[in-house]
Amino acid sequence: MPGFVILREWKELFATRSVLITNLAAPFVILVVALITTVFAQNGKMEFVLNLMKLTNPLLNMAGADGHIAIARFYFLLFLIVPAMIPLTFATTSIIMEKMTGTLESVLVTPISTKEFLFGKVLAYSLPSIALTWVVQLIFLGFIFTTFDNASEYFSIVFILAMILLVPFISIISVSLSVIVSSKVDNVAAAQQFGAILVLPIIGLAVSQVIFLSMMSNPVIYLGLVTIFAVVALILFQISIKLFDREHIISKWK
Amino acid sequence: MEPAIVIKDLKKSFGDKKVLDGISLTIPKGTIFGLLGPNGAGKTTSLRILSCLIEPTSGEVTILGHQISKNKEEIRKKIGCVTESPGVYDKLSLMDNLEFFASCYQIPKAKRASRIEYLLRQFDLWERRNDPAGRLSKGMKQKLSIVCAILHDPEVLFLDEVTANLDPVSTRKLKDLIRDWAASGKTIIFCSHVLAEIDELCHEFAIIKGEVIRLTTPQKFREEWTTYNVLLDVGSDSQKSEQIIKASEEVEEYKRTEDQFHLRVANPKTSNPQLIKKLVAADITVNYITPISVSLEDSYLSLLNQEKEAI
Numbered sequence: 412m413p414g415f416v417i418l419r420e421w422k423e424l425f426a427t428r429s430v431l432i433t434n435l436a437a438p439f440v441i442l443v444v445a446l447i448t449t450v451f452a453q454n455g456k457m458e459f460v461l462n463l464m465k466l467t468n469p470l471l472n473m474a475g476a477d478g479h480i481a482i483a484r485f486y487f488l489l490f491l492i493v494p495a496m497i498p499l500t501f502a503t504t505s506i507i508m509e510k511m512t513g514t515l516e517s518v519l520v521t522p523i524s525t526k527e528f529l530f531g532k533v534l535a536y537s538l539p540s541i542a543l544t545w546v547v548q549l550i551f552l553g554f555i556f557t558t559f560d561n562a563s564e565y566f567s568i569v570f571i572l573a574m575i576l577l578v579p580f581i582s583i584i585s586v587s588l589s590v591i592v593s594s595k596v597d598n599v600a601a602a603q604q605f606g607a608i609l610v611l612p613i614i615g616l617a618v619s620q621v622i623f624l625s626m627m628s629n630p631v632i633y634l635g636l637v638t639i640f641a642v643v644a645l646i647l648f649q650i651s652i653k654l655f656d657r658e659h660i661i662s663k664w665k
Numbered sequence: 666m667e668p669a670i671v672i673k674d675l676k677k678s679f680g681d682k683k684v685l686d687g688i689s690l691t692i693p694k695g696t697i698f699g700l701l702g703p704n705g706a707g708k709t710t711s712l713r714i715l716s717c718l719i720e721p722t723s724g725e726v727t728i729l730g731h732q733i734s735k736n737k738e739e740i741r742k743k744i745g746c747v748t749e750s751p752g753v754y755d756k757l758s759l760m761d762n763l764e765f766f767a768s769c770y771q772i773p774k775a776k777r778a779s780r781i782e783y784l785l786r787q788f789d790l791w792e793r794r795n796d797p798a799g800r801l802s803k804g805m806k807q808k809l810s811i812v813c814a815i816l817h818d819p820e821v822l823f824l825d826e827v828t829a830n831l832d833p834v835s836t837r838k839l840k841d842l843i844r845d846w847a848a849s850g851k852t853i854i855f856c857s858h859v860l861a862e863i864d865e866l867c868h869e870f871a872i873i874k875g876e877v878i879r880l881t882t883p884q885k886f887r888e889e890w891t892t893y894n895v896l897l898d899v900g901s902d903s904q905k906s907e908q909i910i911k912a913s914e915e916v917e918e919y920k921r922t923e924d925q926f927h928l929r930v931a932n933p934k935t936s937n938p939q940l941i942k943k944l945v946a947a948d949i950t951v952n953y954i955t956p957i958s959v960s961l962e963d964s965y966l967s968l969l970n971q972e973k974e975a976i
Contacts, residue, residue, distance in 0.1 A: 415768035419757065426756035426797070517752030517813060520716045521769035522741040 413523075416531025417538070420505065424535075434500060435539075438493040438547045445486035445551060449479055450558075480565045483555050487566070487574060490551070493544045494582035495616075498536035502586045503605075505532060506593035526652050529590055533648065537582040544578045573633030580640035587647035594654045666693035668727075669821055669852035670715065675724035677710055684710045686875045687724070697843060697853045699863040699870030699883075703969065706874045708856050712823050715854065716746040729820055742770070745819035749826035751810035755799030759790060759809055762798055763816060770817035784812045787842075789835075803830040811839070822846065825856045840866055864961040872968065879968060883961055890964035893920060893927035895937060896957045900924070900950030909943050916940070927957070 424431050509515035518528065552571065555562045592605040670692040677685040685707045692698045702708050713719045715726060717737040726733040728740045753762050760781065767777045785791040788808040793801065798809055807830040815822065824843070828836045843853055843866060857863055863870055864883040872879040879886065888894075899906045903924045910916050910926055915936035918929040930936035933956045944951050959967075 415765060419754070419761070419765045422761055423754060423756045512755065513748060513750040513752035514754055515752070516718065516748060517746075517766070517810065518769060519718055520741060520744070520746040520814075521766065522738055522771060523769045524738070 413527045413531030413534070416523075416528060417535040420532060420535035421539075423505075424501070424539075434497050435543060437497070438490065438543050441486070441489060441493070442547045442551060445483070445489070446554060449483045449486065449554075480555070480559050480562060483551070483559070483562075484565045487548065487551055487555075490544055490547050491574065491577060491581055493547065494537070494540045494578045495585045497540040497543070498533075498582050499585040499589050501536045502532060502589040503593055505536070506590065525655050529648075529652055529655055532590070533583060533586045533651075536586050537579065540582050541579050544582075545575060548575060548578075567630065569630035569633055573630075573637050576637045577640055580637070580644040583644040584640065584647050587644070587651040590651040591647070591654050594651070666695070668692060669694040669696070669729060670854070671727040672715075673725045673727075675711070675714065675726060676722045677707070677714060677719075678722050683875065685714075685721070688873060688877055690871055690877060690880065692852060692854070692869075694852050695847055695850045696869060697847045697855055697867045699867035700854060700856045700873065701860070701863060701870055701965065702873040708873065709825065711873065712746070712825055712854065712856060716744055716823050717741055742817070743819055744821045744823065745814035745817070746823040747807075747811050747814045747825065747827050749829055751803075751806040751830075753798045753806060753809050753813060756797055758797055759785065759794045759801075762809065762813060766813040767816050772817055780816060780818075781812075784816065788812055804832055804835060807831055808835065819851070821852045821854070823854045823856075826858065827855075828857065828859065828862060860960070860962040860965055872965070874972065878972060887958050887961055887964050890967050891929075891957075891959050893918070893929050894956060894958060895928040895930050895933050895954060897926040897928055897940070897954045898924060898952040899926070899944065900952050902949055905947060906944060906949050909947055909949070910940070913940055913943060924952075 506515070509518070552566065555566060668691045670690070672688055672690045672692075675685055675688040676683070688707075688711065700708050700711065710719070714721050714733070715728065717733060717740055721733075729743055731739045731743075733740060754765070757765070763781045763785075764777070767781065772780065782791065785794055788811065790805065790808060790812065793805070798806060801809065807827065811827060828839060831839060840862070843855070847853055847868075855863065855867060864887075867883060869880070869882050870886075871877050881889070897906075897910075901924070903921065906926070907921055910919050910928065915930050916928050917931060920927040928940075930940075937954050937956075941951055941954060
């Protein structure tokens, strides 16, 4: 377990508080918006929001009087963007900066293995985003179940479990993709551009899953998706180790 | 002497570009070995292969009995590498940097604290141990990167332009340390563009330009490029002096500039007293006679010019 790599990454993260706070604030902003929208929708004060959402989500049309809970469910799924977005931003920058400052070379001459080094980075950026998403999910669930009597109709145990289990896998997929990008491009600018471009499809994927899942109620589909994401995460992590080409990064990056 | 590093027909290409074209070297243990060459000659590539950062296209390298193609992990435990740009984490304190590298080198926790303190004090960084590395001067950062690289007490140390950012006092101190390390049996591969440093420190050095174009010692190399090794200044009667010099069997070659003579003698220690005796016997005033030698830099530049002309 590369605890020392994780610790070092976290110490560096804490040293750049402004970037850290900005990124950590994002999920809480989504949470606040989710809470406000749900409460206002319940009180019938945000009918226009509900109508807008009905356009993108047919389930809401069926929800009728339970529209506000359906909105809550939509936001609950939207939290899945957090584990995709946060680690991707940090991990890409982290590898780029290590090359720019020469630390990557200093580390790679030590006996640390590529797997240990990358696993440390993946965990360093995944763990906080996973914890953060779970905290946000938990707060939101607490609100839903204490506010709405019929919450369990829309938030079944299997659904909640699936959404919670998806978080680490989405996070690992995100970091692994950022490592793959960092390994294959040959300069810092391209790495940053690719990193940014990669964020969009991942968010797109997460959002499409949100909409897709919000229309489904079959537990088998939820668990099936969790399994697929787990397999994809594992494969991508293995690929990222294989593609993390020390030589390419050391000798070709400008 | 037992070899620390054996390089056999090492080749490296990046795409179509051939950087190393068959380098072979044997570097004994306890040696300070210099690596010289013009920009793009393959010094950095060689060091990167030796420090297991990149793979050779062909050829084999053995470090401390371990083949680089088969046992990188074992080699990495025994080598240290310092590059020109200090690879330290700017946002972390010196202690955090060293703790991290100590973990990378798998130094037992019980030994870490004392080792870190010893090295920080040795490099005059102890007082700054809790400061972020980013606040250090370039020279201090360089010292920190050296400390990071020698934390695990490596048997082979690769130093690439390490003195570039150091002040004269620190440079002197580092040179003394390098000599001490070599005296204790460690092998140092020293890359520098400052030829006076190679001259001062290295037991042996190689000039590379894709391949090894010269493998020699600083003294032999200087001698090779020295045409005249003695300077003689006579007070008067330089014509009479020239006749004596011309007839003297100790002098192989000479060049006269007014009252001064540049001489090439086989052995200045034995030839100079003989020559002085002859001149004094002929009533010639000898102002001074002194050995002269070309610098390593002059010799190096002469060799590169010769190579260029040959092409």
